[in-house]
Amino acid sequence: AQSVAQPEDQVNVAEGNPLTVKCTYSVSGNPYLFWYVQYPNRGLQFLLKYITGDNLVKGSYGFEAEFNKSQTSFHLKKPSALVSDSALYFCAVRDSYSGAGSYQLTFGKGTKLSVIP
Amino acid sequence: SQTIHQWPATLVQPVGSPLSLECTVEGTSNPNLYWYRQAAGRGLQLLFYSVGIGQISSEVPQNLSASRPQDRQFILSSKKLLLSDSGFYLCAWSVQGRGYGYTFGSGTRLTVV
Numbered sequence: 677a678q679s680v681a682q683p684e685d686q687v688n689v690a691e692g693n694p695l696t697v698k699c700t701y702s703v704s705g706n707p708y709l710f711w712y713v714q715y716p717n718r719g720l721q722f723l724l725k726y727i728t729g730d731n732l733v734k735g736s737y738g739f740e741a742e743f744n745k746s747q748t749s750f751h752l753k754k755p756s757a758l759v760s761d762s763a764l765y766f767c768a769v770r771d772s773y774s775g776a777g778s779y780q781l782t783f784g785k786g787t788k789l790s791v792i793p
Numbered sequence: 794s795q796t797i798h799q800w801p802a803t804l805v806q807p808v809g810s811p812l813s814l815e816c817t818v819e820g821t822s823n824p825n826l827y828w829y830r831q832a833a834g835r836g837l838q839l840l841f842y843s844v845g846i847g848q849i850s851s852e853v854p855q856n857l858s859a860s861r862p863q864d865r866q867f868i869l870s871s872k873k874l875l876l877s878d879s880g881f882y883l884c885a886w887s888v889q890g891r892g893y894g895y896t897f898g899s900g901t902r903l904t905v906v
Contacts, residue, residue: 710894712894712897717881717900717902718899718900719799719883719885719897719898719899719900720883720885720895720897721897722894722895722896725894764835766837768894768895780839780842781887781894781895783836783837784836785835785836786835786836786837
């Protein structure tokens, strides 16, 4: 079975400060990890993914995420937050193990990011 | 390039009325298709997924049904809407393969009154 946890319902950060949105996962095999962003009344937009290779993944809008296998984490980061980054962020995982339902992504419950001017 | 279309964007329906939401994908063949519901702007609830024409899997027993009459068309339906069916409905597609994520439609805001 695969699962993902986003321990923070909300993250507040001042504009210009670095931001981190946390995500931890559980899988049987190797993880495929994704981050999505959702603006109000819009669909989810893909930010970045980790499949294999370099543990630091760079994505859209200046976001990056660090894969840490020992801590089973995939935290989303940005060096300098913008007010326009305020949105709902979802982490998702897919297990490489070939089991029933393994083609499905499992999403976290979402973290609301508020960047304060 | 691949695109996903979902309509309508907003819908207000009375309790007991039928529902039909449509989602179509362009630029790809044999996609996996998904319907999600999102309540109060938070977590996603997977309602249905489909790996091929006529193949529908239901994740949650409810007042809704889904159909896939064509390879790139996915329809969410209800015969009689309930107040609890209100929410934000999202369609998504993915390539069949584990290294790929989902691409989401723009969503439908359904309000049952």
